[in-house]
Amino acid sequence: MIPRFKSALGWPECFAALRPSRADRVEQFERAFADELGVAHAVAFAYGRTALWAMLKALGIEDAEVIIPAYTCVVVAHATVESGNRPVFVDITERDFNMDFDLLADAFSERTRMVIPTHLFGYPMDTDRVAEIVQDAEKRYGHRIWVLQDCAHSFDAAIEGRRVCLAGDAALFAFNIAKYMTSIGGGMITTGDAELADKLRDCREAHCRRPPWYKPWERRAYCLAAMAAFSSLGYGLTWGLEHGTSLLDSEVKYYNDKTIELPNDFLRLMTPVEAAVGCVQLRRLRQFEARRRAIARRYHEALADVSHLAMPPLQEGATYSHFIALLAAGIRRGEYVSFMARRGVDIGCVIQYSVPHMAAYEKLLGPPAHPVARKASERIINLPISAVLSDRAVDRVRAAVREYDGRSLA
Numbered sequence: 001m002i003p004r005f006k007s008a009l010g011w012p013e014c015f016a017a018l019r020p021s022r023a024d025r026v027e028q029f030e031r032a033f034a035d036e037l038g039v040a041h042a043v044a045f046a047y048g049r050t051a052l053w054a055m056l057k058a059l060g061i062e063d064a065e066v067i068i069p070a071y072t073c074v075v076v077a078h079a080t081v082e083s084g085n086r087p088v089f090v091d092i093t094e095r096d097f098n099m100d101f102d103l104l105a106d107a108f109s110e111r112t113r114m115v116i117p118t119h120l121f122g123y124p125m126d127t128d129r130v131a132e133i134v135q136d137a138e139k140r141y142g143h144r145i146w147v148l149q150d151c152a153h154s155f156d157a158a159i160e161g162r163r164v165c166l167a168g169d170a171a172l173f174a175f176n177i178a179k180y181m182t183s184i185g186g187g188m189i190t191t192g193d194a195e196l197a198d199k200l201r202d203c204r205e206a207h208c209r210r211p212p213w214y215k216p217w218e219r220r221a222y223c224l225a226a227m228a229a230f231s232s233l234g235y236g237l238t239w240g241l242e243h244g245t246s247l248l249d250s251e252v253k254y255y256n257d258k259t260i261e262l263p264n265d266f267l268r269l270m271t272p273v274e275a276a277v278g279c280v281q282l283r284r285l286r287q288f289e290a291r292r293r294a295i296a297r298r299y300h301e302a303l304a305d306v307s308h309l310a311m312p313p314l315q316e317g318a319t320y321s322h323f324i325a326l327l328a329a330g331i332r333r334g335e336y337v338s339f340m341a342r343r344g345v346d347i348g349c350v351i352q353y354s355v356p357h358m359a360a361y362e363k364l365l366g367p368p369a370h371p372v373a374r375k376a377s378e379r380i381i382n383l384p385i386s387a388v389l390s391d392r393a394v395d396r397v398r399a400a401v402r403e404y405d406g407r408s409l410a
C-alpha cells in the first residue's frame with residue numbers, strides 16, 4: 001500500500017531521539033530553526049495549537065475576534081476559543097484553498113485583534129495584499145491588528161521569491177507526525193520582534209509545565225513506532241488497523257465534531273527528545289520540499305486532463321504539504337478511496353470538514369455561510385505525497401487515477 005503521507009523519519013532521527021537528551025536541545029532547535037528560516041527569534045511549544053494559544057495570551061488579546069479561514073485545521077479555532085477569544089471564519093477560494101480577499105476585507109470589526117493568513121496545503125497567500133487589507137482596517141478602527149502567518153503546511157513557501165513566514169508580525173509552525181518536517185510533536189512561533197519573543201517566552205514560563213519523567217520515553221517509543229508503522233513492510237498492517245479496527249483512532253482522529261477542546265498535555269514544554277529529532281529533520285527541510293515539488297509536477301504532467309479531478313494549478317513557491325484535488329460532482333468519495341485502495345493506493349481526504357459547519361461551532365456561532373469551504377470538505381482528496389515517495393510509486397498512483405478516469409468515461 002502506498003501511504004497517503006509518510007514522515008521521512010530514518011535512523012538519524014531515531015539515534016537522535018535515543019541519545020540521552022540535553023536540556024539545552026530545545027534552545028538549540030529554536031536557534032537552528034530561526035537561522036534556517038532567516039528570522040531573528042523562534043520560541044518552541046508542545047504543539048502548534050499551544051503556540052497560537054500562547055501568542056494570544058502573550059499579547060493580552062482576550063474577548064476579541066480572531067479572523068481565520070473556514071477551511072483550516074480545527075485546532076486553530078479550538079486554540080482561539082480556549083484562549084478566551086472568538087473565531088471569525090472567512091470562506092476560501094477554489095483557486096488556492098486560502099481565504100478569499102474580498103471576504104477577508106469584510107470580516108473586520110472593532111473587536112478584531114488578530115488575523116491568521118493560512119497558507120494551506122503549502123499554497124502561499126499574497127501577504128502584501130493581506131497587509132494592505134489589515135492596514136485599512138487598522139485605520140478604520142484605530143487600533144493595532146496582529147498578523148500571524150499560519151505556516152504549518154508551508155514552512156518555506158514563498159510568494160514572488162519572498163518567504164511568507166517573514167511577513168506580518170510572526171509565523172506559526174507545527175511539527176506533528178503528519179507534517180512534512182516533524183519533531184514527532186511540537187510547534188513554534190517565529191518573529192523578528194524581540195519584544196514579542198520575550199513576551200512569548202515569559203508566557204511559556206508562566207503557563208507551560210515541565211513534562212513528567214516518562215514523557216521523553218513515550219516520545220522515543222512514538223518515534224520508533226512511527227518508523228515501523230510507515231515502513232514498506234509495516235504500512236499494510238497500519239492501514240488494516242486504521243480501516244478495520246478502532247485501535248488507531250486516538251492517533252488518527254484528532255477532533256470531535258461536537259466539542260471544542262485541547263489535549264490534556266497542551267500546556268507542557270517541548271521535550272529535548274522532540275527538539276533533537278526536529279534538529280535532524282531541519283537539516284533536510286530543503287530536500288523534503290524539493291522532492292515534494294518534483295512529485296507535484298509529476299502528478300500534474302500526467303493528470304491535469306483527467307475528467308474526474310479538478311486540481312489547483314502548480315504554483316511557484318508552493319510547498320505541497322498535501323497534493324490535493326477536488327472530485328467531480330456525483331463521484332462518491334468513499335467508493336473512490338476503496339477503488340484506489342484495491343490498487344494499493346491510500347487516498348487521503350484532508351481536510352474533511354469545514355470548521356464553521358462542525359456541530360460545536362454551529363452551536364457557538366450560529367448557521368455557517370461558507371459554501372466553498374463546505375464543498376472542499378466534501379470533495380477533497382489527497383494523492384500520496386512525501387519526501388520519500390519513489391518515482392515508481394508516483395507512477396503507480398498516476399496509473400490508478402488514469403484507470404479510474406477511463407472507467408468513469410466509459
Ligand SMILES: Cc1ncc(COP(=O)(O)O)c(C=O)c1O
Binds near residue numbers: 076153176186
Ligand atoms: C494549518 C494548521 N495550523 C496549525 C496546526 C496546529 O498544529 P498542532 O497539531 O501541532 O497543534 C495544524 C495542525 O495540524 C495545521 O494543519
